[in-house]
Amino acid sequence: MNRFFIGIVVVSSMINNSYATSSHRPIIRFKNDSGRKTEIFWIDPSSGDLVLQTPGAMSSGETLILDSYVNHTFFIREVPDRTGTCNAGTSIAAPTLAPCKTAFIKVNDHDDVFHILEDITVKVEDRNDNDSKVDSKVQDITDSISSKCHAHVIQQLRSNKNMSPSDIIDAYAACAQPLVANQIEESNKEIHEQASFRTEIARDWEDYTCADFDLPTTTPKRKQTWNYQGKEHEVGVLLDRDAAKVHYVKNFITPEECAAIEAAAAPKLHAATVADGAGGSHLQKSRKALQAGVHVPWDKEEDGDPIAAVSRRLYTYINDATGYNIQEDGQEDLMSIQYFGRGLDDPEPDRYKPHCDGQCDGLKFQNAGRVATMVMYCEAPSKGGATNFRNAGIHVVPEVGTAAFFSYLGSDGITDDRLTEHSCCPVLEGQKKIAVQWLRLGVDEENPWNSFNTLNVKIGSEEL
Ligand SMILES: O=C(O)CCC(=O)C(=O)O
Numbered sequence: 360m361n362r363f364f365i366g367i368v369v370v371s372s373m374i375n376n377s378y379a380t381s382s383h384r385p386i387i388r389f390k391n392d393s394g395r396k397t398e399i400f401w402i403d404p405s406s407g408d409l410v411l412q413t414p415g416a417m418s419s420g421e422t423l424i425l426d427s428y429v430n431h432t433f434f435i436r437e438v439p440d441r442t443g444t445c446n447a448g449t450s451i452a453a454p455t456l457a458p459c460k461t462a463f464i465k466v467n468d469h470d471d472v473f474h475i476l477e478d479i480t481v482k483v484e485d486r487n488d489n490d491s492k493v494d495s496k497v498q499d500i501t502d503s504i505s506s507k508c509h510a511h512v513i514q515q516l517r518s519n520k521n522m523s524p525s526d527i528i529d530a531y532a533a534c535a536q537p538l539v540a541n542q543i544e545e546s547n548k549e550i551h552e553q554a555s556f557r558t559e560i561a562r563d564w565e566d567y568t569c570a571d572f573d574l575p576t577t578t579p580k581r582k583q584t585w586n587y588q589g590k591e592h593e594v595g596v597l598l599d600r601d602a603a604k605v606h607y608v609k610n611f612i613t614p615e616e617c618a619a620i621e622a623a624a625a626p627k628l629h630a631a632t633v634a635d636g637a638g639g640s641h642l643q644k645s646r647k648a649l650q651a652g653v654h655v656p657w658d659k660e661e662d663g664d665p666i667a668a669v670s671r672r673l674y675t676y677i678n679d680a681t682g683y684n685i686q687e688d689g690q691e692d693l694m695s696i697q698y699f700g701r702g703l704d705d706p707e708p709d710r711y712k713p714h715c716d717g718q719c720d721g722l723k724f725q726n727a728g729r730v731a732t733m734v735m736y737c738e739a740p741s742k743g744g745a746t747n748f749r750n751a752g753i754h755v756v757p758e759v760g761t762a763a764f765f766s767y768l769g770s771d772g773i774t775d776d777r778l779t780e781h782s783c784c785p786v787l788e789g790q791k792k793i794a795v796q797w798l799r800l801g802v803d804e805e806n807p808w809n810s811f812n813t814l815n816v817k818i819g820s821e822e823l
């Protein structure tokens with residue numbers, strides 16, 4: 360076989376359409392950019408059977424073209440090499456016989472290209488991803504509106520030769536306005552459909568990833584080092600957007616610092632609560648853990664107090680990573696959170712379902728809200744308990760001493776649009792102990808965090 364051949368396989372008849380939810384049949388492409396062999400299966404929704412679409416596996420560089428149906432799901436699997444090993448020769452931490460990586464995708468009504476990447480994650484090239492397609496679509500729309508209105512104005516000019524330049528402009532505007540409004544409505548509808556599709560995929564991803572105890576921490580986009588007081592820390596940059604950053608930082612918290620936080624928390628541990636959306640917070644099923652706030656003794660910082668030391672380190676890291684320039688005055692206490700595993704069969708395990716710590720609605724930031732979080736892992740469970748960012752496809756497996764940092768406010772004052780939504784997967788075996796600092800912007804000594812309710816409205820200033 361010609362070794363420069365880039366295979367393209369077209370399959371159209373292997374999938375039956377009895378479960379189609381739309382008459383549109385998107386043409387989808389799987390492009391194997393993973394550098395290894397993969398197999399793609401269609402999941403038959405009636406039986407759950409995996410139907411192989413790539414007999415003999417798909418080599419790296421090959422493209423598989425399918426005409427599919429909206430809502431159909433495909434399962435992608437890395438094929439072990441001749442030695443039975445997966446991930447061989449990659450930058451992914453790959454001990455021999457590391458588990459083969461897998462992924463799922465769901466088809467929407469676009470003719471999408473699914474790029475299978477090195478770590479068998481899937482990057483979807485859709486209209487949003489592809490600037491040139493967006494540009495040409497915008498061009499098509501403006502061309503269509505302007506040619507319609509041009510014709511309309513010419514017609515008016517023919518019947519009324521005395522039109523003044525301002526009449527002509529008015530006539531053009533009267534024609535274009537409803538067309539533009541109509542187009543905006545159409546676009547909003549499309550954005551809404553895409554958002555609900557993403558939410559659906561994210562829900563599946565959350566369930567699959569939390570159930571996969573062997574899933575490693577997502578491979579960072581890049582690694583860098585952070586130097587603090589003469590010590591180098593490895594940083595993995597997992598997500599790097601202006602309004603949404605996720606990093607891990609290794610060797611961030613010491614056993615002594617963890618012990619000091621846990622000792623201060625021990626007498627005050629109580630069931631954790633969740634903001635109720637009406638300004639207060641209550642016990643909720645979505646969050647099952649024990650927690651206690653730990654006051655940071657800033658006055659003992661100079662004496663080397665371990666809680667103050669790790670707190671200073673985390674404020675410095677967050678300001679270095681974001682430029683927010685957050686000060687410690689008026690901030691929330693450090694929170695010690697503990698989850699206990701009660702076995703694989705526990706119907707209601709300790710966990711924290713997907714949530715945002717602060718505002719993540721893609722809207723203007725409301726003063727005094729949370730803008731960043733530092734989760735520091737002091738004890739790691741043996742099964743479950745990863746921190747999972749389902750909308751960003753990021754999974755952080757707790758490792759004692761490591762911290763997960765995330766921030767959710769852009770430099771333009773607009774908050775993240777759900778990419779930093781995260782969960783603590785069910786903790787099934789062992790214990791997970793973390794120290795969490797939620798950081799706010801706009802609080803200070805005179806306006807501390809608890810002078811605002813959970814809607815960030817200053818207490819006493821609510822409109823009646
Ligand atoms: O347990 C974790 O990994 C995340 C905890 C969390 O999201 C929180 O306390 O806000």
Ligand SMILES: [Fe+2]
Pocket residue numbers: 714715716781
């Ligand atoms: Fe959280």
